[in-house]
Amino acid sequence: MIEIREVVKHFGDVRAVDGLSLTVPSGEFFCVLGPNAAGKTTTIKMVVGLIRPNSGSVRVAGFDVQTQPLEARARLSYVPDFPFLYDKLTPWEFLRFTGQLFRMDDRAIRDSSTELIERFHLGEWLNKPIEGLSHGTRQRVAIASALLHRPEVFVIDEPMVGLDPHHSRVVKDLLRERSRAGMTIFLSTHQIPVAEEMADRVGIIHRGKLLAVGTPEEIRRRAGADLALEEAFLAITEDEPESAPPPGSES
């Protein structure tokens, strides 16, 4: 579960996130949409503890990210749009490394890896240095390593970048399965069809504020009954009221 309470983040005199409140319950697949520089990545960085909010709080799986960072991070996984991997390691070594950092024992690492390696078709690349892998394969290694310890909360930024349709489907199916099994997913994307297809609920952020939140159907209805989600998104972000409170920002 993710609980964001009245979070404000300034970059100098710019309010990147402006009093954002949101709760994503356990097992929910939540997609956050927004134009460029809307505050999505800043929100994600505060959720995973990379930056400190100026005010407000973020809790992950019941733990405050700022005051109980280790407890929160142990239950969390984050895959940025350009994930970091150690170039000189092989995918198998990298998987073991991340598993050990999450204090998994060897058997658990092996079992969990076996499943993910099969799902992501990584067997062929398992013992080759990461520096020689294609962008899509690196992305699969990053996602596999993030899912290895079965996190309670999974935060991912643009997961389909670099993936072919086949592996996009693999990622979508796996995330859906894990979500059904109780994993909370917080996904940021510009690909509205992905949000439409995958999300239980969608949040639209613009200029640091949560303008709308609800199921894709609710968002569509809110903007006009016949609109597709893409058009609803455009309508909401264009007609943004300067000071209106974010509707439905609380789950």
Added chain:
Amino acid sequence: MSPLRLLLDVAVRSAWRRLLALREQSWLLVALITTFLAGYVVLAFTLFYGGLRFLSRFPGLGGLLVERLLYLLFAFLFALLLLSNLVIGYTNLFRNRETAFLLTLPVPTRTVLQWKLIESTILASWAFVFLIAPLLGAYGLVHRVDWHFYPVVLVMIALFVVLPGIAGCWMAVAVARLLDRKGFQILLVSLLLALVGVVFFRFRPEPITDELLETRVLAVIDRLLDNTRFAQFPLLPSYWLSASVQNWSEGAVRTALFFALVLLSYVLFFGTLAARHLGGAFYEASSTVHSRGSIFSRWAWFQRWEHRRRGARRRSVSLRPRDWLDALLAWPGVVPSDVRALVAKDLRVFWRDTTQWGQTLMLFGLLSVYIINLRHFTRQLDSPFWISLVSYLNLGACALNLATLTTRFVFPQFSLEGKRVWVVGLAPIGLVRVVRLKFWLAGVTTLVVTLGLILLSCSMLGLDLAHQVFFGLTITVMTFTLNGIAVGLGALYPNFRETNPGKIVSGFGGTFCLVLSFLYIVGSVVLLALGSPWGWRPEAMDRFTPARAATAWGAFVLVSILAGWLPLRLGLRKVAVTEL
């Protein structure tokens, strides 16, 4: 396994694989670089040994001079290590993707800091150990020490390098919390100016008369050494190291151990403090770095001004067609717009990479201070032989500084451009022209600095016009050759995967570039000095010998073409067929 051990394990494994990757490189090049490194050790050892023996035989004062030299050397190295640790520490803590990755994992921030502290200290100090190893070997041999001197000294040095590592890390965290890029640039330039000022006035040697030199040698040396007494300030870590090394070499083991324990106690105290308590400050600083607008934004007047500016910009949708740099480049009116765009882009990128050019600025700043101070030695440098010798040494020093600059900044240019191929590589300008432009831009820009320094050196030494023209032309050729080496090898050994120029340079091609540049400089300076148009015999040094000048210059130009033009030509040929 603890997270720190896991991280160490990954680092060792990666380093080992990088070493194994050498097998994929040409054996000729590997052999060349190995020979160069071995050659440095042998040459440095020979020079240090000869120098220390000469000094130690100085009647009555040998021991004192060697002692002062040792203290001075370690004091300066301590200062350089501090600066190096600050720059590397800052980059490693706040501009590093691994750090951001680790901060999202269940790894305590203090462990992340501990790992980065270890990594930065090693990165900043390995060259220091390599540089002083021949000196300590020579020192031991001159003092006829027992075998145990060498391992003990190694341990002491290992302890010593930790202190600037910790201090650099503290400073990096403080800088990150308090300063943005602009603030850091202002601080750096101010520090440099202050340093130049202090060195300029503080270390100005006093005039020494002939009478004084002949009658009161002790007093003269005392006055000369007076300005270097700061190196023996007892609270300096370099003092503890020097005292420890010196006492151990003299058999005063208890005193040596005392200083070694002082060093150890400080390392343990500050090391524990940093390892246990700096993690929180590091996290705060990291968050600040990634959330900063401007350091001035805490003041209301700045916020109001920024707000107005942004409002005006939004209303007018004005994209400010030109700033002062564009205007300057457009001024002659003959440079095509694509060339102007590339030049402006390269200059801006260079200026904004503060942490890196800061070190180069310091080195050139110190070189300027030294050259400016040459005017105070004109009384001692009254012999044409010494003046000539100092001129050639200045030429070498200036070129060596330039070589570090070209290797660090010019060499990785093509690799970085390859990464941005969708902008520059696909533009109608063509990659070959881009690389050629980079060569000319780097050559002309660096020539302003090197030619300025050499002419300053000539002026301070009171050399005539012929000398000024000779050295001016020489440094011009060397500047373009060194840039040719860097641009050419940068194109021949590109690394398109890496975005960090520092890492591109640390690869095989970068090392080869540095080695080739150094070999070229040493070879050229020796060649030019041996065939000096003014000769080296005192009775004939005021006569210019055209034949000798032509021979030396002919050979020098040939060497320059081979070393600079050839790699550039090969590089351009490769660029023309490179598949990005």
